[in-house]
Amino acid sequence: MGQNFLCDPSTARMIVDRTAISADSRVLEIGPGLGALTIPIAEKTRQVIVVEKDRRLVSVLRKELENHGIDWVAILGQDIMKTDIPALAKDKKLVVISNLPYNISSQILFRLVQERACIEKAFLMFQKELADRILSPPGKKAYSRLSAVAQYAATITFVANVGPAAFFPRPAVDSTVLRFDFHAPSTVSAATETLLFTVIKAAFSKRRKSLKNSLVGQDLGLQKHAIAQALDQAKIVPERRAETLTKDEFLTLTRSVQTILEKKL
Ligand code: SAM
Numbered sequence: 001m002g003q004n005f006l007c008d009p010s011t012a013r014m015i016v017d018r019t020a021i022s023a024d025s026r027v028l029e030i031g032p033g034l035g036a037l038t039i040p041i042a043e044k045t046r047q048v049i050v051v052e053k054d055r056r057l058v059s060v061l062r063k064e065l066e067n068h069g070i071d072w073v074a075i076l077g078q079d080i081m082k083t084d085i086p087a088l089a090k091d092k093k094l095v096v097i098s099n100l101p102y103n104i105s106s107q108i109l110f111r112l113v114q115e116r117a118c119i120e121k122a123f124l125m126f127q128k129e130l131a132d133r134i135l136s137p138p139g140k141k142a143y144s145r146l147s148a149v150a151q152y153a154a155t156i157t158f159v160a161n162v163g164p165a166a167f168f169p170r171p172a173v174d175s176t177v178l179r180f181d182f183h184a185p186s187t188v189s190a191a192t193e194t195l196l197f198t199v200i201k202a203a204f205s206k207r208r209k210s211l212k213n214s215l216v217g218q219d220l221g222l223q224k225h226a227i228a229q230a231l232d233q234a235k236i237v238p239e240r241r242a243e244t245l246t247k248d249e250f251l252t253l254t255r256s257v258q259t260i261l262e263k264k265l
Helices: 009-019 038-042 055-067 085-089 102-114 128-135 145-153 190-205 224-233 247-264
Strands: 026-030 048-051 073-076 094-099 119-127 154-162 175-182
Touching (some): 009 094, 026 038, 038 048, 102 128, 102 145, 102 175, 128 145, 128 154, 128 175, 145 175, 145 247
């Protein structure tokens, strides 16, 4: 379950301080574990919800919070991938904080992107290599499907690097905390956004190939000539590869694909 626990209290405090949460903030912490981040979070706000999948940890966490005199944290023993995140936001957007379980950190980020209408901002710790990919600009080798989706959905900034010594057990790699200020989803319709994510996925699924080839096939259900037409309409040279496209070019391409798909109906 990606369990590397923060065991250096000053690092945990530094991370929580950099979130600048206050008594007004409603915080969702994903994977509280033994409470390394939960305790400094709960010292700043009484509106704290934590979601922990490992039920063995839930009872230990409850005890740990009790020992600190903290009885205002709502502990949900469940999988964040199955949690109804908008229901937790109620009338107030969430600040999400997490030292993410590294085995599913990409999936959790995709989930948060989809639920971003109810998220004010997120502070997430990743393996450094994955954080570098998320931050990577187009044209670099590290630019990936996750970079394109995350950069479309949020302004992303570096918060801090954390070395392996701050964790138990020690991971083999460095970690990085990133801040996500999500953009309101309203500028693009839900249907266009779903198609955009499909276009990005298809383009990166064969990232060595040029777009005129990588986009053909099952994901979009379009033949070669239709893809050529979409690229032409979007003024994107067909020989380019996914890793060179900016988020805005992906969106322009998606709109062309959408027009072609609608004509097909
Ligand atoms: N926040 C703690 C800390 O910093 O010490 C623990 C972080 S540890 C990297 C990741 C935590 O996420 C673990 O407690 C693990 O049990 C939990 N976790 C793993 N998969 C999860 C999931 N799908 N939903 C919720 N929690 C999960």
